[in-house]
Amino acid sequence: MQLAINIAVLTAIYALIACGYVLIYRVSRVLNLAHGELMMLSAYLLITTASLFSKTPFIALGAAIFLSLCVGVLVYLFLMRRMTGEMVLAAVLTTVALGVLLRGLVVLIWSAQQQNPAQALGWVNHSLPVFGGRISAAGAALIATTALVYVGLFLFLRFSRYGIRMRAAGQNPLLAAQRGISLHVIYALAWGLSTLTGALAGILISLDSGLDSTMVLIGLKAFPAALVGGLDSLVGALLGSLIIAAAEVLMIYYVDALLSDVVPFLVLILMLVFRPWGLFGTREELDRV
Amino acid sequence: MLKRNLMVAAVLAGLTGAAAAQDAYNVGLTGALTGPAAGTYAPAVDGLRIYIDKVNAAGGVNGKKVNLILLDDSAQPAKAAANATRLVNDDKVVLLLNASLSSTFAPTIAESQKGNVPLIFASSVCPKDVYPPANALQFCTTAFAANYDSRAVLDFVKATAKEPVKLGLSAMAIPISRGEIDYAEELSKTLGMTPVSKQIIPPPTPDYTPFATLIKDAGANWVYSWAPWVTQVRTLEGLRRLGWTGDYIAWAHLEAENELARLKDGKLYVVGANALFQEDLPIHKEIAAAAKAANSQYPVNQMAEGWIAGMVIEAALKAAGWPANTDKVTASLSNLKVDLKGLRGGELQWTKDNHFRTKQYYRVYRFDEAKGAIVRVRDWQAFDVK
Numbered sequence A: 001m002q003l004a005i006n007i008a009v010l011t012a013i014y015a016l017i018a019c020g021y022v023l024i025y026r027v028s029r030v031l032n033l034a035h036g037e038l039m040m041l042s043a044y045l046l047i048t049t050a051s052l053f054s055k056t057p058f059i060a061l062g063a064a065i066f067l068s069l070c071v072g073v074l075v076y077l078f079l080m081r082r083m084t085g086e087m088v089l090a091a092v093l094t095t096v097a098l099g100v101l102l103r104g105l106v107v108l109i110w111s112a113q114q115q116n117p118a119q120a121l122g123w124v125n126h127s128l129p130v131f132g133g134r135i136s137a138a139g140a141a142l143i144a145t146t147a148l149v150y151v152g153l154f155l156f157l158r159f160s161r162y163g164i165r166m167r168a169a170g171q172n173p174l175l176a177a178q179r180g181i182s183l184h185v186i187y188a189l190a191w192g193l194s195t196l197t198g199a200l201a202g203i204l205i206s207l208d209s210g211l212d213s214t215m216v217l218i219g220l221k222a223f224p225a226a227l228v229g230g231l232d233s234l235v236g237a238l239l240g241s242l243i244i245a246a247a248e249v250l251m252i253y254y255v256d257a258l259l260s261d262v263v264p265f266l267v268l269i270l271m272l273v274f275r276p277w278g279l280f281g282t283r284e285e286l287d288r289v
Numbered sequence B: 001m002l003k004r005n006l007m008v009a010a011v012l013a014g015l016t017g018a019a020a021a022q023d024a025y026n027v028g029l030t031g032a033l034t035g036p037a038a039g040t041y042a043p044a045v046d047g048l049r050i051y052i053d054k055v056n057a058a059g060g061v062n063g064k065k066v067n068l069i070l071l072d073d074s075a076q077p078a079k080a081a082a083n084a085t086r087l088v089n090d091d092k093v094v095l096l097l098n099a100s101l102s103s104t105f106a107p108t109i110a111e112s113q114k115g116n117v118p119l120i121f122a123s124s125v126c127p128k129d130v131y132p133p134a135n136a137l138q139f140c141t142t143a144f145a146a147n148y149d150s151r152a153v154l155d156f157v158k159a160t161a162k163e164p165v166k167l168g169l170s171a172m173a174i175p176i177s178r179g180e181i182d183y184a185e186e187l188s189k190t191l192g193m194t195p196v197s198k199q200i201i202p203p204p205t206p207d208y209t210p211f212a213t214l215i216k217d218a219g220a221n222w223v224y225s226w227a228p229w230v231t232q233v234r235t236l237e238g239l240r241r242l243g244w245t246g247d248y249i250a251w252a253h254l255e256a257e258n259e260l261a262r263l264k265d266g267k268l269y270v271v272g273a274n275a276l277f278q279e280d281l282p283i284h285k286e287i288a289a290a291a292k293a294a295n296s297q298y299p300v301n302q303m304a305e306g307w308i309a310g311m312v313i314e315a316a317l318k319a320a321g322w323p324a325n326t327d328k329v330t331a332s333l334s335n336l337k338v339d340l341k342g343l344r345g346g347e348l349q350w351t352k353d354n355h356f357r358t359k360q361y362y363r364v365y366r367f368d369e370a371k372g373a374i375v376r377v378r379d380w381q382a383f384d385v386k
Helices: A002-028 A035-052 A057-078 A088-110 A117-121 A137-159 A161-171 A173-178 A183-209 A215-229 A234-254 A257-261 A263-274 A283-288 B002-023 B038-057 B077-090 B102-115 B148-160 B175-190 B209-217 B229-241 B256-263 B282-293 B304-320 B326-333
Strands: A127-130 A133-136 B024-031 B065-072 B095-099 B119-121 B138-140 B166-172 B194-201 B222-225 B247-251 B268-272 B336-338 B348-350 B359-368 B373-384
Touching: A002 A035, A002 A133, A002 A137, A002 A161, A002 A183, A002 A215, A002 A234, A002 B209, A035 A057, A035 A088, A035 A117, A035 A183, A035 A215, A057 A117, A057 A183, A117 A183, A127 A137, A133 A137, A133 B229, A137 A161, A137 A183, A137 A234, A161 A173, A161 A183, A173 A183, A183 A215, A215 A234, A215 A263, A234 A257, A234 A263, A234 B209, A257 A263, A257 B194, B024 B038, B024 B077, B024 B304, B038 B065, B038 B095, B038 B282, B038 B304, B065 B077, B065 B304, B077 B095, B077 B102, B095 B102, B095 B304, B102 B119, B119 B304, B148 B175, B148 B222, B148 B247, B148 B268, B148 B359, B148 B373, B166 B175, B166 B209, B166 B229, B175 B194, B175 B222, B194 B209, B194 B229, B209 B229, B222 B229, B229 B247, B229 B256, B256 B268, B256 B359, B256 B373, B282 B304, B304 B326, B304 B336
Parallel strands: B024 B065, B024 B095, B095 B119, B119 B138, B166 B194, B166 B222, B222 B247, B247 B268
Antiparallel strands: A127 A133, B268 B359, B336 B348, B359 B373
């Protein structure tokens, strides 16, 4: 049972991060390679809000999540908006530069020392018994949050006005613009939501096991999950995360822990060889890449 | 803020270095002052900077100032190489220091050898060339020591365990950590213990629970981890989340004192070669006062490594006299005794063949839940370094 719980927690981590990659790619065709850094930034924002609202943890959490949403929107408004109409490669390289900048800023502002947001919030990460196994409270929160985020995104994209506009902008931006949809609003919303989901992942991971600047690499490890599932599919991101997480944990359990680090990329290579558009991606979308 | 201060200090030191070179001891350091690894090294370097500032304020060494040039390598070998080249060739340092990841050692050592400049590893891991028979130019002040640490740990476990020891082992997937845990695994067998699980954990790992599950399921009642603090503490937290109630022993890195207080885990032991600041020795008060006066933003209890390096540099330069050159400094380092005033279990002594120390002392601490404080579990235990 513990094996299943461990896979579920890791799947939730990767899925929550991977949906951020998918949201931006699906709408704007841009691979956001600064997603890991934005996730880390959000966790560090929690350190600051926790010190400002030390007696009210929920306000500190809410403030950090709201600030992260704002950061995502601001990144679009002040940086990525200028990339509209440029080559996709230029936009991707811009996100790489943004990532380098954020990494430097985080160390300058918060230092490279290990931080413990849970301690700053006065919160204890209890261990909970589940079906004969055990899970940390933060791990359980990760699974619940991932489920809520995916259900919420499904409902938002399927039924809400802005969700439908996002899908339209993703499918045919020219036609969508001609129909009166403001692409800049839609893209800004996508960046905001993507950063928000990354923030949830970063904050919950940091509450579970502390925070330092190596969190960026966790963001990178979730990238294969998004690619395996198909970069334009949220269902694919979820399934891709499950495949990558299961491969990683099973490798730790039954083969060699050292291989757990490379197995996500091995799965990715296999997928790229046999089905480069991913499990739920579409050929057309990949051609555009 | 402090990172910025360190970088400004580094730039200013670089700008003023040439001018000061003629009338001061030039000492250069390449270290991980920024970047992901900085948390381990920057506090120690700040301790060193504060110590040297104190020495200069008191008139310097042999009436001459010590011009400490700090260069940031962000733990990147290429930057360390450029720094070492500059320090040796342009700044004409009489002593080189490394406070960075082991991946920066090769280029730093290469410049040290080319320029015949002695090199001290201060807060970075001690390379094997400082142990007997030592390389003529390499020295190390850092507390932790491969093999000796595991001997001390397992000696403590053997003396403390009330039942047969089933040992779990945890390392980070980096050569130094893996090598030490491999050594500990073999050593534990000779001491009558049963190693039941050895986890080599890749950095970074989003969730340590799978590794902890394997250790717990193997039936370990003691777990030993010798790795960067992040791996040590996250493995422990993973185990506790699974309801594991055994004893856990780890190396007392810079972060240990604050982390013991945070975790409040009575069965977490840390073994270290530096006295924790909760001992409140006069030297600890001196460091705290100096750090406060210098407005350092690093926790004062993470500065002992830098302070010790400063004491060693001061003693070596004093013995080398004025004017000093690299040969004189090397000679003084090779025959050095420094009273560390309680920061470690005894004096630091280097000889011609031993550039680590002739005796290595270990103390064990844990958090006492009843007292609500960190307590000493075992006092200094000496091991001869041969």
